[in-house]
Amino acid sequence: MQKLVPPILFLLCLVVMFILNSLYPIDYWLKSPLNLLGILPIMIGFLSLFTTLNQYRKIRTEINTFKQPNKLITNGLFKYSRNPIYLGFTLVLLGAATLFGNVAAIIPVIFFFLLSNFWYIPFEEKNLEKFFGHSYLVYKKDVRRWI
Numbered sequence: 836m837q838k839l840v841p842p843i844l845f846l847l848c849l850v851v852m853f854i855l856n857s858l859y860p861i862d863y864w865l866k867s868p869l870n871l872l873g874i875l876p877i878m879i880g881f882l883s884l885f886t887t888l889n890q891y892r893k894i895r896t897e898i899n900t901f902k903q904p905n906k907l908i909t910n911g912l913f914k915y916s917r918n919p920i921y922l923g924f925t926l927v928l929l930g931a932a933t934l935f936g937n938v939a940a941i942i943p944v945i946f947f948f949l950l951s952n953f954w955y956i957p958f959e960e961k962n963l964e965k966f967f968g969h970s971y972l973v974y975k976k977d978v979r980r981w982i
Contacts, residue, residue, distance in 0.1 A: 845927070848944070849928065849943070852940045855937070855942060856935040856940050859939045864937075864938055873930040875930065876929050877927050880928075883912060884924065884927070886919070887911070887920050894906055904963060909978075914978065917975065922982060932944050952980075
């Protein structure tokens with residue numbers, strides 16, 4: 836599972852979403868022009884992603900889920916969410932599903948959210964607790980997992 840880093844899972848979910856929309860157009864819950872509302876979560880999601888990635892780059896800390904972190908980030912978007920990257924990925928996927936407007940396109944969004952919430956994030960939290968101890972526990976107590 837360590838080969839399937841979150842950005843790869845995100846891209847796979849987008850591809851699966853496109854395939855499901857093409858092959859299994861179950862039901863269109865949002866028709867044009869209402870489906871264009873999906874642009875908003877896509878923009879917010881990408882803003883969250885790029886802002887957070889820039890923060891990682893600036894302070895030169897490890898971003899890979901399966902590598903040892905070297906700095907605990909608690910400012911920027913991390914003041915509001917312990918996982919602004921997962922939040923950004925999920926918002927982009929939700930926006931894409933809204934653009935497709937197809938019920939089948941929701942499946943990869945749910946899959947990504949569940950895998951993030953019950954596999955990736957707990958794995959990262961365990962590592963952060965191990966490396967940053969009390970500092971991370973205080974931060975974890977004060978800031979929600981998603982928003």
